[in-house]
Amino acid sequence: MDLSNRTVFIVGGTSGIGRELARRFTAAGSAVAVGGRSAEALSELSDEGIGTFGIDVTDGASVARARDAVLVRYPELDTVVIMSGVMLLEDLRDPVHFEAAQTTIDTNLVGTIRVVDAFTPHLVQRGAGTFVTVTSGIAFLPFPPMPTYAASKAAVHAYSEALRAQLDGTGVSVVELVPPAVATAGQEKVNPQALPLDDFAAEVMQLLSQNPTPDEVLVERVLALRWAERDGTYDDLVAKRSQALAMLPSRQG
Template sequence: MDITSRSVFMVGGTSGIGLELAHRFQAAGSTVVVGGRRTEVLAQLSDEGLDAVEIDVTDPASVIRARDEALRLHPDLDTVVTMSGTGAPEDLRDPSHFAAAQIIVDVNLLGTIRVIDAFTPHLIGRRGGTFITVSSGIGFLPFPVMPTYAASKAAVHAYSEALRAQLDGTGVEVAELVPPAVATRIGSSNPHALALDAFGAEVMDLLGQNPTPHEILVQAVLMHRWAERDGTYHELVAQRSQALAMLPDRAQG
């Protein structure tokens, strides 16, 4: 895609990867609307010259209000990024984990679907545009400490594949961003996490390709994406399972 002339709605862009990419799209020459729940950050972004819209992807009415406001600001909006996400460790031996699981699925999967549903008629009506969904390397190579996060991101991958097939012929493309561990709030505890600025630069280079790749895969995520193909899957999952010792009461078995 031509990253210098897009009109982008970055849903979940008030921190982390979303904010990094919002700034990079703006620097490349695109117009950007940032959506999020943190009103104080949205106000700050408005002062920096970015349009900002409040949105809670777990609230259908909020999603519709945000869509209407984003299209009021930019009727030519052509790119929607479903960046909102959350994750947490879960001990599946403790049924109380279910409350966290519900939140993760509601934000990561259902939130993605809500945003896509809200903007699909607009993008089809203009006969062109791009959805950028956000899955994760963990969706292809699970991190057993975060089981529902992994499941939700695997679901986003499958949904993205189906969405691309269903929108074929409409002029609307679907690109799936597959981050590895990145030095943000979710990935900050990983000593191997990729620096945010390095990740952002590599992502923008990939997005700038023509045609836009179906999957945006930085080098650091390839070991996750292709683990099954390369025959390393079971070994890597076993290695990652060692982190289960960090859960309460697991160190003693």
């Protein structure tokens, strides 16, 4: 992928990985727009010269409005990155977890599908373009305190595989970005050993720039998670990660 002349819309790019990738695509020479819910963050990005649009991926009407506005301003849009996601702790022994599960699925999985559906006709009509879906190493090696997060990202992985197969021959590619724990505001609290954001973003941009761009963008730190089952380390790693269940409030003390 030539990063110097893309027209990119990053959904959920107002913070963390999405925001950093927006800045890096811009620095590489691409035209970049970001969508999100935080008016303050969108204003800050606008001040940096990045296009901004309000969007809530849990609301189909909001997604449609954002799509229409983006395509008016950026008719040459060729890359849609879907970053929106939530990470919520759940204790499955407590029925109140179900609300968190619903929120997670509606944002991470159904939200991704809403955005893909909104922009597929445009990209297919162009005959060229790229969807970048975002999963997680947790899709392949669950983190037990976040069961629905793991399930939602595993589902986005499977959906990405099917989407790639269905779009074959249209000129539209599907790239799956698979982050490990990255040191953003959310991950720092969960894992102090998380990969620094700058290091992660630099490696991602290098991988995206390859020709051909890999179907899965896997930084070095995520390989142990992605291939744990193949490598025979899955059971041991899940057992080790299960120690984190102690972080659930109901299991403390």
